[in-house]
Amino acid sequence: MTTPSPSAYSSSGPSAPSLDRAAFLLDFDGTLVDIAPTPDSVQVEPGLIDTLLRLRDLCGGALAIVTGRPIAQIDHFLPGIPTAVAGEHGLTLRRSPDGAEEPVSASPIPTAWQQQAEALVSQFRDTALERKKAGLVLHYRGNPAAETPFRSAIETWLSGQDIFEIHPSKMAWEIRLAGIHKGNAVEALMAQAPFAGRIPVFVGDDVTDMDGVRAAKALGGYGYLIPDDFRTAHDFRAWLAHLGENA
């Protein structure tokens, strides 16, 4: 597939296809919202909802959020906004606003790991355990001294098995199912209406987003990372607002 030629929307910032041909697949934390001290304390900037709604209309509904968070959290922060949501780095998928989250047959995290994770975070102030469908996150943003002990504990739990993997996140260590990544979600969404036949534009900020970038580019689209392609998440959101305003 050939790379599409950019349109006039690229006047400030990286190139994008014209909105009537584009599909947007966007990361949440560090991209649509700034990184905050805790997962619950992120702030949706005034104007972002209007920007996303305008964009969704102008690109025929082809707007998806592809996040590491559970889908329910995107519903909380961006209620009714995206057409589709892929959660937990591509493990979970809801293909349409009124559709159901697709059932996932995945191994749950062993109870022993969950119990040890609870005990571990209780030993380090200002740390947190986040539970997911088939994973967990040990957050140490509030106490960086926990980084090494958290990693060591996870490595011990994971040794001798290949169902789960450790992944670095921003001031957090995550356990995920092996083989799950955002690239799968991009491919799945781009195969269905209203995304199919459009040019994917994926934007993210973290290691987990590199699979989304690769998948979008492999489909003949665009993949951008903050801070490589946009200096900050704020710059990215300004670019996004510009796309909507000039259509």
Ligand SMILES: O=P(O)(O)OC[C@H]1O[C@H](O[C@H]2O[C@H](CO)[C@@H](O)[C@H](O)[C@H]2O)[C@H](O)[C@@H](O)[C@@H]1O
């Ligand atoms: O794929 P994303 O939408 O970027 O989600 C990645 C992870 O984001 C969240 O954690 C990160 O953001 C928090 C809020 O800014 C921050 O406090 C934390 O230190 C970061 O690691 C979320 O909690 C995770 O579940 C996501 O996987």
